[in-house]
Amino acid sequence: MTLLQVRGVTKQFVTRGEGAMAKKSTFTAVDDVSFEVELGETLAIVGESGSGKSTTARIAARLLEPTNGSVVFDGQDVTRAKGKELATFRNNVQVVFQDPFSSLNPRYTVERIITAPLSYQGIAPEGGRRAFTQELMERVGLNPDHYRRYPAQFSGGQAQRIGIARALAVNPKLVICDEAVSALDVSIQAQVLQLLMRLQRESGFSYIFIAHDLAVVRQISQRVAVMNRGRIVEVGSRDQVFGDPQDEYTKTLLAAVPRINPEWDARRRQKEAS
Amino acid sequence: MSDLFIVDDLTVTFPTSRGPVEVVKNLSFTVGRDDTLGIVGESGSGKSMTALAVLGLLPRGAQTSGSVRLDGTELLGKSERDLRAVRGNAISMVFQDPLSSLNPYYTVGLQISEMYQTHQGGSRRAAKQVAIEALERVGIPDPERRVDHYPHQFSGGQRQRVMIAMALCCSPSLLIADEPTTALDVTVQAQILELLAELQSTTGTGMIFITHDLAVISSIAQRVLVMREGDPVEYGTAEQVFSDPQHEYTRMLLDAVPRIDDEVPA
Numbered sequence: 001m002t003l004l005q006v007r008g009v010t011k012q013f014v015t016r017g018e019g020a021m022a023k024k025s026t027f028t029a030v031d032d033v034s035f036e037v038e039l040g041e042t043l044a045i046v047g048e049s050g051s052g053k054s055t056t057a058r059i060a061a062r063l064l065e066p067t068n069g070s071v072v073f074d075g076q077d078v079t080r081a082k083g084k085e086l087a088t089f090r091n092n093v094q095v096v097f098q099d100p101f102s103s104l105n106p107r108y109t110v111e112r113i114i115t116a117p118l119s120y121q122g123i124a125p126e127g128g129r130r131a132f133t134q135e136l137m138e139r140v141g142l143n144p145d146h147y148r149r150y151p152a153q154f155s156g157g158q159a160q161r162i163g164i165a166r167a168l169a170v171n172p173k174l175v176i177c178d179e180a181v182s183a184l185d186v187s188i189q190a191q192v193l194q195l196l197m198r199l200q201r202e203s204g205f206s207y208i209f210i211a212h213d214l215a216v217v218r219q220i221s222q223r224v225a226v227m228n229r230g231r232i233v234e235v236g237s238r239d240q241v242f243g244d245p246q247d248e249y250t251k252t253l254l255a256a257v258p259r260i261n262p263e264w265d266a267r268r269r270q271k272e273a274s
Numbered sequence: 275m276s277d278l279f280i281v282d283d284l285t286v287t288f289p290t291s292r293g294p295v296e297v298v299k300n301l302s303f304t305v306g307r308d309d310t311l312g313i314v315g316e317s318g319s320g321k322s323m324t325a326l327a328v329l330g331l332l333p334r335g336a337q338t339s340g341s342v343r344l345d346g347t348e349l350l351g352k353s354e355r356d357l358r359a360v361r362g363n364a365i366s367m368v369f370q371d372p373l374s375s376l377n378p379y380y381t382v383g384l385q386i387s388e389m390y391q392t393h394q395g396g397s398r399r400a401a402k403q404v405a406i407e408a409l410e411r412v413g414i415p416d417p418e419r420r421v422d423h424y425p426h427q428f429s430g431g432q433r434q435r436v437m438i439a440m441a442l443c444c445s446p447s448l449l450i451a452d453e454p455t456t457a458l459d460v461t462v463q464a465q466i467l468e469l470l471a472e473l474q475s476t477t478g479t480g481m482i483f484i485t486h487d488l489a490v491i492s493s494i495a496q497r498v499l500v501m502r503e504g505d506p507v508e509y510g511t512a513e514q515v516f517s518d519p520q521h522e523y524t525r526m527l528l529d530a531v532p533r534i535d536d537e538v539p540a
Binding site: 048049156185186187188189190193212213214215216218219242252253254255256257258259260261262263264265267268271272 | 316317430459460461463464467486487488489490492493512513516517518519525526527528529530531532533534535536
């Protein structure tokens, strides 16, 4: 079942030119982008800085309105949705951002952070807020006894888990992760990726996974869209994009990824396997 | 391979309200001419503190013990005045964020020539010529014109090239690069790594390359030091550390690195 359709989306920003008398000009951040997300799948959008991947994510999350094109969620055109219609959409689509500390209110306790999406929707959790918070904390691998702590009392990886728990509070159908593991140390990153995959297996929602790190994308996605200068240059299954890239830019990108010397790596793994 | 740079039993301590905290503990390593040592670790491992300690750039209050010798000369305990003559001259550095290391009000040419004149003297005209040559060496096109441009007129990758040009203009014997490619896009990172390796092979500068990225270390370093919470965990040739790690922590780190070429289950 197709959950989300992004159709011919373009986003232009008005920029000021150089100098005092300069004319305004428009910058096209996203240029005629179309893709679909099936229920339960992970679509990764990869690209370098300025490729338009985050702007695309923001449009899909309705945090930005596109200049042209439309966003259809669950069969409903939500491009210009307002009021109740938009509230329903927000209930179904949640976002996890890159920097957990700047996306969690430092003055709120974990309980208040995690239940905030419910409060905005006017929903009272069954069994009370505390039990609800603790259950979610347990699901994302946090100690449920820490529900009264503040974000600053957690490490970066733990704080990101709070952000994930908050996204799951409203039982969304789509979770958009915008560089959600980029700021984490490699060992923590591996744990959070495992967590994201387990949560999806348990609940069956979809991910749009925005990242610049191709190796991370390879771990988590079923389909991959490669963006460059506002356009999708290639989209396909993970194995096709990584194993048999068609576009020149995709090839350049894949070739540039630093790799651990494969011979050394193979020797180590052989030794450890035996 | 002669040892150009020797760090012996370096310990860095910070006084805190809960007593002294050792952020670098009994660290020893050497860097030879033409040699690249990669220091790798996660956040809080002490890798950047090590760089600051050997340069005498630690925050006030920090205490160091041990020995840091460049070409036989002890650097620990040297006066600020003496250290200034070393920094940027015999030892130079490249940091992660070129935009915060460059002064936005001055042209890149002026910043490179200032560095050169401070350490090597000479006329302004000669220093500008050095700046043009330095920019050319790091692959900035049209250096005669670009030398008069300001930092914001360069892309992120070009700014890092400018930083490298500045770091190399006094022909240092040791270059310390702290996460120099971390803020860059992957295609630009590949170019900068290539540039550093090429410059090193032509100039014979020793290099300490600090990063959290094991794949980057694998592509640039001959020897590797793994750090964790201030402790040196593992130290050896890159081949040893990557193919036959002796410590559980190194193995865990290597296992955590996502691979781009692996078969992954569907």
